[in-house]
Amino acid sequence: MPSGEFDLIARYFTRPTRRQPLGVGDDCALLAPQAGMHLAVSSDMLVEGRHFLSTVAPEHLGHKALAVNLSDLAACGAQPMAYTLALALPRMDATFLAGFAQGLHRLADEHGIELVGGDTTAGPLNICITVFGEVPRGQALLRSGARAGDDIWVSGQLGDARLGLEALRGTVALSKADFIHARKALECPTPRVALGLALRGVASSAMDLSDGLVGDLRHILARSASHAPIRATLHIDALPRSNALRRQSRTRQHLCLMSGGDDYELLFTAEPAKRAQVLAAAAQSDTPVSCIGRMEAATTTTTPNEALIRVLDAQGMTLSTPWTSFDHFTA
C-alpha cells in the first residue's frame, strides 16, 4: 500500500528515465555528466501570490516553474540535462496535478530533459525546481565578464510580463488582444536556451532578466567591477517592446521596461567587434536581439548607484531614473 505521497508522485511525475542512469523512485537520482563538462545547477522557488496568482492555469504554472529555471541555464550557456521537483500542496487535487504535470512535461520534452527526482508534501502551495545542465569547462557565461566598451544587448521584448501583472491586479485596463498577449508573457515565458548556447564564446557576460532590467544590470556591473569599475549607458528608445506596451503611457512603458520583472529574456554584453557574431547567434537560435547601450569605464567602484546606470532619451538627454528592481518581497 503506497502512502498518498508516493502514489501521487508515481501517478503524475514518474516517467521512464532514458538519458540519465537513475530517475524518480530511489533515494537519489544519478546523473552522468560527460568528461570535460562542468555541471551547471540552479534552484528557483515559486510561491503563490509572489511568483504567480491563484488564477493561473495549472498547465501554465507547470510551464513557468520549469521555464524560469531553464532561463538560468540559458544565462550560463548550459545545455539542459535534467531537473528535480519539490512540491508542497495544500491538498491532493488531481485536476491541478494533471494540468501542472502536462505543462511541465511539455516544456521538458521540448528541451529533451527529464524529471529525475523530487519530493511531494502537504503545505502551502510551493514549487521548487532544481535544473541541471552541462557546459564545457571554462565556457560558462558569467555575470562578471562585462568590460568597458562592450555593447549591452537583450533578447526578445521587455515589460510585457509586468504589464500582464498590472492588468491582472486591475491597475491597468487593456484591450482583449493586448491582455492575452501580456498575460502570455507573464505566465508562459520562453527560456532562451538556444540563444544562450549560441552565445558561448561570443558574449562577455550574461544573465537572465527576472527582477527587471535596472536591478539585474546592477548585478552585472557589480560582479564585473572586480576587474575594473564600469557603468552602463542605455538608450530608452532602443529597449525592445511590444505594440501592446507601446499603447501605454511613456511613464508606464518605462516602468515596465526598466523594472518590470519576470521578463526571462537574456541580458548580455559583447565586444563591439563581435556584433556580427551576436547577430549570427540570434539568427541561428531564431531569437530576436537588440543592442540597448554600452558599458563605459567608471572612475571608481564607489560611485553612487544612481550614476552607474545612465538612461538617455532620443535627444541624448539623461532621464531621471527612479526605477528600482522588482523585489518579490515588496512588489
Next chain:
Amino acid sequence: MPSGEFDLIARYFTRPTRRQPLGVGDDCALLAPQAGMHLAVSSDMLVEGRHFLSTVAPEHLGHKALAVNLSDLAACGAQPMAYTLALALPRMDATFLAGFAQGLHRLADEHGIELVGGDTTAGPLNICITVFGEVPRGQALLRSGARAGDDIWVSGQLGDARLGLEALRGTVALSKADFIHARKALECPTPRVALGLALRGVASSAMDLSDGLVGDLRHILARSASHAPIRATLHIDALPRSNALRRQSRTRQHLCLMSGGDDYELLFTAEPAKRAQVLAAAAQSDTPVSCIGRMEAATTTTTPNEALIRVLDAQGMTLSTPWTSFDHFTA
C-alpha cells in the same frame, strides 16, 4: 542598492566557494564532477507543521534541513559535494536566519561541502535543499538489489524521533532526560554518510528511513521484486532502541519502531556471507548496526501487502502488523 532578497542571501549564506568552480551569486552554480563518477542528486522540502514544529530552534532546523538530504546521499553510498538552498520566509528575521545559517553551515563543514546556490523569497516558511554527491559509476547503493536470503540491517536506534514528536504533541509524558534525548533524535538526526560509503560493494540494497521501517521496507521489497518476488521477516526484539523508548509500553515501542518516521537511519540488506564486512563497515564508520531479519523468496509478486512483512516475537509467534508508514500528508 541591492534588493532585500539579494542582501539577505549575501549576509547569511554567501561564503567563499573553495571546492567547486562557481558558487552563490551567478545564474547557476558550477560543479566539477570527477571523471568516472556519477552525480547523485536529491531534493527534500521541509514545511512547518509537517516536518518541523514552530518551536524548533533555528540552529536545529538548519541542521535537520541539510541532514535529511545528506541522509539520501548516505543511502546511495555517495560522497557529498555541495548543496543548494531555496528558502521561503514569512518575513526577514535576522535572529532566525543567523541561527538557521549556523546550524546549516556547521553540518556542511562537518561533511566538507559548500552551499553553491539558491533562492530566497517571501512566503509561508518552506525549506528546499538539493544535495549533490559523487559515486563511482556502477557502485551506487540502490533500493532494488535485495535478494532472498539477504540479512536485513539497520543503523543506530529506531523510534526516538517519533517518541520526541509525541512528547512535543503532548500525547506522552517523558522524564526530562528522556525528553531531551528524544527531542534531539527528532530535531538533530545524524546522517549516516560514513556508513553509506563503507557499505559500497557490501550492501545489496539500501535506503534511508524517513517514513518508518514498515513503509520504507516496502519500497525495497517493491523495487527489488522486479528481479524476483521477496518478502521480509523481522524480529521485533532485534529492533535497536534506546533506554528512553524501552521505558514506554510495548505498544508504543512497536508503533515508534515500526512506523515512527524521521529516523534517518540506514536500512540495508546484505548477503549473510558478508556479515563480517558489514560489521567492519560499521566499525570503520563508527556507526552501530543491527541485523533485524531476513529476506525470503515470495511465491508471487501479487501477495497482499500485509503478508510481505512478517514480524516475529521472541517466541517466534507472528505479531499482527497494524503499522502503516508515516505519511506527511496525514500523520
